[in-house]
Amino acid sequence: MTPFLPPEWLPVIFAGLMGLSILLYVILDGYDLGVGMLSRLATDHDRDLMVASIGPFWDANETWLVLGIGLLLVAFPVAHGEILTQLYIPVALMLVGLILRGVAFEFRAKAEPINKHYWDNAFFGGSLLTALCQGYMLGAYVLGFDQSLAAVLFCLLAAAGLAVGYIFVGACWLIYKVEGELQRRAARWAEVTLWLTALAMAVISIATPLLSERIFDRWFRLPEFIALLPIPLAAAALFVGLAIFLRRPQRVDDALSWVPLAVAGILFALGFIGIAYSFYPYLIADRLDIWQAAASPEALSIILIGTIFVLPVILGYSLLAHWIFRGKATQLSYY
Amino acid sequence: MDGLDPLMLARIQFAANISFHILFPTITIALGWALLGFKIAYNRTGNEAWMDAYKLWVKVFALSFAMGVVSGITMSFQFGTNWPGFMERVGNIAGPLLAYEVLTAFFLEAVFLGIMLFGFRRVPGWVHTLATFLVAAGTTLSAFWIIVLNSWMHTPVGYEIRDGVAHATNWGAIIFNPSMPYRLMHMLLASALTVAFLLAGISAWRWLRDGGGDGVRRALKTGVYAAALLIPVQIFVGDLHGLKTLEHQPAKIAAMEANWETRGQVPLVLFALPDEATRSNKFEIAVPNGASLILKHEADGVVPGLNDFKGEHPPVAPVFWGFRIMVGIGVLMLLVAWTGAWLIRRRGVDGLPRWYAYALVAMTFSGWVATLAGWYVTEIGRQPWLVTGILRTGEAAGPVGATMIAGSLTLYLAVYVVLLAAYIAVLYRLARLGSHAPQGKPMFPLPGVAEGPARGQSEPLVEARA
Ligand code: HDD
Ligand code: HEM
Ligand code: HEM
Numbered sequence: 116m117t118p119f120l121p122p123e124w125l126p127v128i129f130a131g132l133m134g135l136s137i138l139l140y141v142i143l144d145g146y147d148l149g150v151g152m153l154s155r156l157a158t159d160h161d162r163d164l165m166v167a168s169i170g171p172f173w174d175a176n177e178t179w180l181v182l183g184i185g186l187l188l189v190a191f192p193v194a195h196g197e198i199l200t201q202l203y204i205p206v207a208l209m210l211v212g213l214i215l216r217g218v219a220f221e222f223r224a225k226a227e228p229i230n231k232h233y234w235d236n237a238f239f240g241g242s243l244l245t246a247l248c249q250g251y252m253l254g255a256y257v258l259g260f261d262q263s264l265a266a267v268l269f270c271l272l273a274a275a276g277l278a279v280g281y282i283f284v285g286a287c288w289l290i291y292k293v294e295g296e297l298q299r300r301a302a303r304w305a306e307v308t309l310w311l312t313a314l315a316m317a318v319i320s321i322a323t324p325l326l327s328e329r330i331f332d333r334w335f336r337l338p339e340f341i342a343l344l345p346i347p348l349a350a351a352a353l354f355v356g357l358a359i360f361l362r363r364p365q366r367v368d369d370a371l372s373w374v375p376l377a378v379a380g381i382l383f384a385l386g387f388i389g390i391a392y393s394f395y396p397y398l399i400a401d402r403l404d405i406w407q408a409a410a411s412p413e414a415l416s417i418i419l420i421g422t423i424f425v426l427p428v429i430l431g432y433s434l435l436a437h438w439i440f441r442g443k444a445t446q447l448s449y450y
Numbered sequence: 451m452d453g454l455d456p457l458m459l460a461r462i463q464f465a466a467n468i469s470f471h472i473l474f475p476t477i478t479i480a481l482g483w484a485l486l487g488f489k490i491a492y493n494r495t496g497n498e499a500w501m502d503a504y505k506l507w508v509k510v511f512a513l514s515f516a517m518g519v520v521s522g523i524t525m526s527f528q529f530g531t532n533w534p535g536f537m538e539r540v541g542n543i544a545g546p547l548l549a550y551e552v553l554t555a556f557f558l559e560a561v562f563l564g565i566m567l568f569g570f571r572r573v574p575g576w577v578h579t580l581a582t583f584l585v586a587a588g589t590t591l592s593a594f595w596i597i598v599l600n601s602w603m604h605t606p607v608g609y610e611i612r613d614g615v616a617h618a619t620n621w622g623a624i625i626f627n628p629s630m631p632y633r634l635m636h637m638l639l640a641s642a643l644t645v646a647f648l649l650a651g652i653s654a655w656r657w658l659r660d661g662g663g664d665g666v667r668r669a670l671k672t673g674v675y676a677a678a679l680l681i682p683v684q685i686f687v688g689d690l691h692g693l694k695t696l697e698h699q700p701a702k703i704a705a706m707e708a709n710w711e712t713r714g715q716v717p718l719v720l721f722a723l724p725d726e727a728t729r730s731n732k733f734e735i736a737v738p739n740g741a742s743l744i745l746k747h748e749a750d751g752v753v754p755g756l757n758d759f760k761g762e763h764p765p766v767a768p769v770f771w772g773f774r775i776m777v778g779i780g781v782l783m784l785l786v787a788w789t790g791a792w793l794i795r796r797r798g799v800d801g802l803p804r805w806y807a808y809a810l811v812a813m814t815f816s817g818w819v820a821t822l823a824g825w826y827v828t829e830i831g832r833q834p835w836l837v838t839g840i841l842r843t844g845e846a847a848g849p850v851g852a853t854m855i856a857g858s859l860t861l862y863l864a865v866y867v868v869l870l871a872a873y874i875a876v877l878y879r880l881a882r883l884g885s886h887a888p889q890g891k892p893m894f895p896l897p898g899v900a901e902g903p904a905r906g907q908s909e910p911l912v913e914a915r916a
Contacts, residue, residue, distance in 0.1 A: 171564030174519055178552070178560045181526055185552045188529060188537060189545030196534025200848045203531055207858035210524045211865055217520035218869060221513045225876045411617055414542035418549045425553040432561050439565060439572055 122412040126405040129190035129415060130395070132422060133183055138387045140179035142284065142380050147173045149285015151216055151242025152278065153304060154235065161297050162235065166220065168292040168444035173220065175433060177213070190415060191408040194398040201260045202252050209248035216241030243278065250277030257323055257390070259400035269322060276315025283308035284383070287375035292444045294369065305375055306361045313354045316386050320347070323393055327400065330393040343392070350385045353378050457847045459855040460532045465829075466859065469822055470866045471525050474518035476821050479593055479638065480645035481511050482586030484672070489579055502665025503672075507649070509880050512567055517873060519560070524862075532855070533836075535846035540616045540837055543609060543624060544599055551595035559588030590638070597637055601630035603837045604828070605698045616840060628698055632691040633828075639684040640824065642676065643783060644817025649673030650790070651814025652881045654807040657799070659882070667799040674794060674810075677787035685780055689744075695831075696745055699838065700754040701762065702831035705769040707741050712755040716741040720774075724766040764833040768826060775823040779816050786813055 147169040154162045188195045199206060215237040223234035254273030258266050286308060289301035324331040334343060357378045396404045409415065485508055492500035526548075529537055537544060565573060565581040573581070608623030609616045618624060650673030656662040657670060696703045708724045708731050709716050717736035724731050742751040756763050786809055793802055836843040 171568045174516075174563055175557065175560040177519070177523065178556050181523060181556060182552050184526060184530075185548055188526070189541065189549045192534075192537035192541035192545065195530045195537060196848065199527065199530030200534060200850055203850050203854055203858070206527055206531055207861065210527060211861055213523055214520040214865060214869070218513075218516050218872075221516045222872060222876065225509065225513060225880060226872065227875075227879065410545055411542045411615075413618060414545055417546045417618075417621065421546075421550055421553055425557075429553070429557045429561070433557075436561050436564050439569055 123406065125412055125415040125419065126190070126409040127396075128419065129186060129409070130398075130405045132426075133186040133190065134387070134391055136179050136183040136186060138384060140176070140183055141387070142383050143176035143179060144173070145281045145284040145383065146288035146376070147176055147285070148216075148242045148246050149281040149283065150288060151238055151285070152246065152282050153285050153289070153301075154242075155239045156300075156304070157297070164293060164297065164444055165289065166223070166238070168289065170220065171436060171440045173217070175436065177217070189418060190410055191398055191405065192410055194403055194408040197399060197403070198256070202255060205248040205251045205255070209245050209252070212241045212244030212248060214241070216245065246278040246281045247274040250274035253277060254319075257319070257400070258326060259402065272315075273319060276312075276319065279308050279311040279315060280383070283312045284376070284379045287379040291372045291376045294443050298372070302361050302375075306358065309354060309358055309361070312382070313350075316350065316382075319386075320389060323390075327393075333393060346385055346389055350382060353382055353385075456850065456852040456855055457844055459852055459859060460847055460850075461843065463855060463859045463862065464528060464532060466862060466866065467521065467524050467528060469825070470862075470870070471518065471521035472821065472825060473818055473870075474514045474521065475589065475593065476641045476644045476818065477514045477648065478511060478518050479589045479641040481507060481514065482582070482589050483642075484645060484649070485511060486579070486582045486586050487672075489582055493575070493579070497664075499664035499668045502663055503669045506665065506880060507669070508567070510877060513873065513876060515559075515563060517869065532848055532850065533846045534848045536836065536841065539614070539841045539846070540603075543602065543616055543618050546618075547595055547599040547602075547624075551592055551599075555588050555592035555595060559585050559592065562588065593637060593641075594634060597634045598625050598627070598630055601633045602627045604633075604832055605629040606837055606840055611840070616837075629691075629694055632687065632694050635687045636684070636691050636824075639680055639687060640817065640821045642680050643684060644821060646673045646677035646680065646787075647783070647810075647813050647817050648815070650677065650810045651812075652877065654810035655814070655878070656881050657802075658804065658807050658811070661800075670810075671794055671799055674787060674790040677783060678791035681780065681783045681787050685784065688777075688780065693745065696754075699831065701756070701759040702764065702769065702827075703745070704754055704756045704759065705764050705766045705831055706773045706827060707745075707753070708766055708770045709741060709753055709755045711757050712752060714742060714750040714752045715739050716745075716751075716753040716755075718744065719770075722770070724770050726766060762834065764831050769831045772823045772827040772830070776820045776827065779820040779823070783813070783816065783820075786810065 150165050150169050154165055157165055184195075187198070219234045219238035219241060223231050223238060226234060251270045251274040254270035255261075255266075257273070258269060283305060286301045286305035290298055290305060293301065324334050334340065357375060360374060360378075394400065396406070398405055398408050485504060488500050488504040488507070491497070492504065562581040562584040566578065566585050569578055569581060602624055605628045606616075607627050608618060608620035610619050611617075649669050653662065653666045653670035653673060656666045692703065692706075704710075707716070708719050708722055710730055715738070717738050718741045719731065719736045721733065721735040722731035723733055739749040741753055742749055745751065745753050756766065790802075790806065790810065793806060832838060834842050834844070836846050
């Protein structure tokens, strides 16, 4: 198999694909992790409904993580080894979190009723642990795995920040998927976490350039600075706009209940673009770039062929599943 | 070597994770097809018994699938956290294979799983059947890709080494590497047998309790007949598999047979305690010329022995014993399945003697044991290589220290023990409740449809909306 593209393009394409799947993962699994964390605040009855709202989707959502990490593994094997050995502990804890919440979905409904609350706890605790670990990993990654005390504090902040961000998307998902009193509560949850999310994004955006001269230069050089200005401005506008939107009384027909979710998705995408722009073309801050880390062009070409055909199909049937389970969440049944 | 050697710990951790993971694919691969079968049988005959069977086993499927997914996600991180050397050396071959698994199989099964499980009332019947088919096909496809990779690690072909890194030269040869067809067949059959005995065992347990319903009898019969049909095929394929291994990995066969010396007239060792220190067997009980006959089809056939591979062969005892456990269970399966098929033909399910039903109950998880034993033979038998002739296990290990691995290993083991216990407990609970078991997800009773306990059963169903 010979490469059918100039070989130096391939790593760029794969970095893009990897970024896309990680972004999709963060938004999609973000909402179901967020719902998991919010489940603690709900009554038994509401909790069942919240779980039902993500039941048909969570498995496919997590598959984007498998794809993202898989692309890192197959396209940039060296970086994959280095990043994951550095993040050994948070990865192990995150996996335990993912295991607990994934199986709690099933067990909470199938185990002896007196044990149900254990699985509810596992569902909440697993979701929280997963979100915190991912945030911690994000922080550690941004800092290039610095181990100093200040760095650890920053990572803890990032952990809390991402967890809040997930709760925010989760609340927006609930606004879209439920109705009545629970929907009103979800709107309140979204309102509170909206500002916390904005704060977290602001802190990370300010800290990153201060920590790296290269990143500082990328942002605050002219004319780039002007070209980039729309990103923070758009984010700020969306935050304010959404806050106003959340305060307005619910429409009778509930036709706009998808808006907060869409805005949350765009906000995550903007944050993601910011981080990606800061880092590109490095996979590990200032040390390893995508060309140094890439697998052989032959291997990348053969994966790319498959990806070109399969990715649209995957997106297509994911949309189909969301369409089939469209509308407000109701009881789920196997038959 | 002290117990806290990081390499040893990483190996134990990998073995623990993959052993836990494989339990659930072994069930989901074949159970998906069984559910499709139940559904189609119901569609064609309209017989409620098939639907009853479907209703119970779809829940087992959902639970097993969730366990398979979460433990599988753990697996995909293992390569980076514990075996960075693996992808650095053979990533150009392993990478595309893993990528194709995710792209073609994982998304297929994950997306259509939602429709299969919860779409019953939301989509037309044929769409639901199609979704069931796609999920079953997805699990099988995923087994295909991962077995291709695993088999390539045993019998690598179609590559060249440049600058110490493996590069693919012939993808056709890589995918259809010499051991792949045998390992794939053997694994798919192992999955089918595991499910057959699970169906039969759980149904027999239910039947012993209160006779079950028509669905229980139907599942019992399906399980026993399927096992009776498949086990001879499995033994045949296993034999071919072993002959292929003799060609490509003679050291593994020597360890499986605990044959310390290359010679003719090698006996078939039935029992022994292989001793690496003296390089001989203690307390050997053997059939004269047996191994020569099986492997070379003549009493004088020369069978390679471990002396040819001194210092380069796998540890003997685990391979030897793993193989005997697997084959022993295989023979037992043959006995039980054929007896059962004969009894059911003669007297029907309700005429089965109780001792036979107890035998089926005892065999419920025999497929798991044989499958694990088989994988241990295969994988330990490959040592000291991770990829035969290309990469040694020790070279692939990462820089992570012993304490960290010991910590993560303890954590995983604790989680696995709890989950396995919960899984088995829930399996029996679902079986006890039968097709009236609580629905998998929140149930808000539909107007006028009260979720009641199964007939003839006293347990109050508090989980009407569990
Ligand atoms: C013979 C079959 C087989 C074997 C040897 C393995 N798997 Fe597996 N795996 C499956 C058969 C399977 C499956 C049947 O496709 C599963 C089980 C249940 C399920 O959901 O899919 C699955 C699930 C599964 C998932 C979750 C997929 C999802 O999100 O839907 C991942 C990431 C992996 N596996 C990864 C691995 C890795 C890295 C392995 C080896 C080192 C491995 N599996 C061995
Ligand atoms: C699914 C069933 C499998 C089981 C039960 C299994 C079991 C094992 C066991 C017990 C070991 C440890 C051997 C030893 O340390 O002596 C091992 C090693 C290993 N296997 Fe497998 N394996 C399976 C499938 C796979 C697959 C599909 C792959 C690759 C894609 C794989 C890759 C490895 C690697 C990388 C090691 C090295 C670590 C080690 O030596 O412990 N295995 N496996
Ligand atoms: C009774 C006759 C059987 C024979 C002669 C046999 C033979 C073999 C051999 C030779 C291997 C090792 C192949 C290698 O690594 O090169 C193997 C592996 C294996 N066996 Fe069996 N087997 C038998 C029964 C069973 C049964 C009943 C099951 C499960 C229900 C089973 C499941 C497995 C599995 C999962 C593996 C590991 C994967 C593989 O390499 O295929 N086997 N078997």
